Amino acid sequence: MTNHLMTTYLSLPVSFERGEGIYVWDEDGNQYLDALCGISVTNLGHTHPQVTAAITEQAGRILHTSNIYHIKNQSILADLLCEHSGMQQVFFSNSGAEANEAAIKLARLFGHQQEIDKPEIVVMQNSFHGRTMATLSATGNRKVQAGFEPLVSGFVRAPYNDIAALQAIADNNRNVVAVMLEPVQGEGGINIPDPGYLAAVRKICDQNNWLLMLDEIQSGMARSGKMFAFQHADIIPDVLTIAKALGNGIPVGACLASGKAAGVFKPGNHGSTFGGNPFACYVAQAVVRSISEQDLAANATARGEQLVTYLRQQLADIDAVTEIRNLGLLVGISLDRNCGELVGIALEHKLLINVTAGNVIRLLPPLIIDEQQTLDLADRLIRSIQQFIQD
Numbered sequence: 223m224t225n226h227l228m229t230t231y232l233s234l235p236v237s238f239e240r241g242e243g244i245y246v247w248d249e250d251g252n253q254y255l256d257a258l259c260g261i262s263v264t265n266l267g268h269t270h271p272q273v274t275a276a277i278t279e280q281a282g283r284i285l286h287t288s289n290i291y292h293i294k295n296q297s298i299l300a301d302l303l304c305e306h307s308g309m310q311q312v313f314f315s316n317s318g319a320e321a322n323e324a325a326i327k328l329a330r331l332f333g334h335q336q337e338i339d340k341p342e343i344v345v346m347q348n349s350f351h352g353r354t355m356a357t358l359s360a361t362g363n364r365k366v367q368a369g370f371e372p373l374v375s376g377f378v379r380a381p382y383n384d385i386a387a388l389q390a391i392a393d394n395n396r397n398v399v400a401v402m403l404e405p406v407q408g409e410g411g412i413n414i415p416d417p418g419y420l421a422a423v424r425k426i427c428d429q430n431n432w433l434l435m436l437d438e439i440q441s442g443m444a445r446s447g448k449m450f451a452f453q454h455a456d457i458i459p460d461v462l463t464i465a466k467a468l469g470n471g472i473p474v475g476a477c478l479a480s481g482k483a484a485g486v487f488k489p490g491n492h493g494s495t496f497g498g499n500p501f502a503c504y505v506a507q508a509v510v511r512s513i514s515e516q517d518l519a520a521n522a523t524a525r526g527e528q529l530v531t532y533l534r535q536q537l538a539d540i541d542a543v544t545e546i547r548n549l550g551l552l553v554g555i556s557l558d559r560n561c562g563e564l565v566g567i568a569l570e571h572k573l574l575i576n577v578t579a580g581n582v583i584r585l586l587p588p589l590i591i592d593e594q595q596t597l598d599l600a601d602r603l604i605r606s607i608q609q610f611i612q613d
């Protein structure tokens with residue numbers, strides 16, 4: 223293979239040509255069960271009929287105009303997203319990192335509007351917010367930052383799921399204007415906070431006039447068993463960022479605002495050439511409607527429960543497996559050792575999975591998966607883990 227690609231990825235030597243539902247096929251016609259969805263992107267499975275129809279319909283109409291003009295598909299999608307989230311306003315981007323950039327800019331502008339000259343944003347240990355300069359600076363992983371110093375300033379780090387630590391920052395730092403966190407940490411290892419955590423963070427934000435900014439780029443779009451993971455708690459954020467599954471493979475992201483975050487951006491403060499184009503916004507409408515019409519949040523809850531119950535039974539006598547946890551179909555399996563090799567072993571068992579944080583198997587299967595397919599997924603994974611332990 224000649225290679226003129228920048229060496230940013232250590233790709234596995236397999237290339238997929240075609241997909242349908244929960245399956246993909248490689249160049250030699252081998253079928254694989256996709257339990258990763260391109261990292262929670264193809265939540266509706268591959269070539270979902272309603273999404274494919276939306277793509278072809280809009281491709282035959284118009285792809286791009288400009289944000290100089292009104293874009294009707296943007297307004298319709300914004301209405302849909304606000305209806306499902308309880309948020310009030312939407313800015314459209316092309317990716318997750320760009321959605322978070324919008325959130326970070328919004329928080330700084332909010333701070334300056336309160337006459338805080340050096341606004342700071344609290345971010346969490348083990349977080350992941352993207353690969354642009356501001357979002358990698360917000361990310362709580364040295365590997366993502368190393369070599370790219372000087373980092374963007376204005377971030378304060380706190381331990382995740384630790385209300386006392388957040389309160390201590392509130393007591394000592396007058397420059398904080400916002401807290402940005404993932405309701406479930408994805409890249410950080412499927413870390414699920416205690417049930418009262420989000421409500422307690424919300425309370426500290428209210429007491430200190432901070433914005434609560436939730437990064438649901440991975441946990442959103444019904445994956446957690448609710449359209450948005452924050453809906454498991456009785457709260458609403460000020461800022462919500464989404465991307466990944468919003469387009470089921472078509473690049474589109476969004477930064478949503480409500481309450482005191484709504485109205486912060488004024489004309490000229492932010493923008494994007496591609497962001498919110500008629501094509502992406504039409505496809506995303508079909509995605510949101512399909513998720514809600516098929517009640518995939520409920521299926522994520524049921525299949526998530528089925529999957530972890532079965533895995534806990536079947537993996538009970540493997541000591542290397544230390545914990546199995548989930549929120550809907552965000553599933554993490556911790557091992558007592560690094561297990562990156564498992565990705566290749568699972569591939570031999572015709573299963574697509576991922577390992578994150580070194581020792582956590584991450585499963586992000588399509589939300590359309592049925593009961594039988596869930597057992598099939600689990601059995602392929604169990605065989606892969608058994609082989610890994612024996613090797």
Ligand SMILES: *Cc1c(COP(=O)(O)O)cnc(C)c1O
Nearest residue numbers: 317318319350351352408439440
């Ligand atoms: C994937 C991800 C991002 C970055 O999204 P990109 O589209 O890759 O820029 C940000 N935050 C979280 C939680 C993610 O999972």
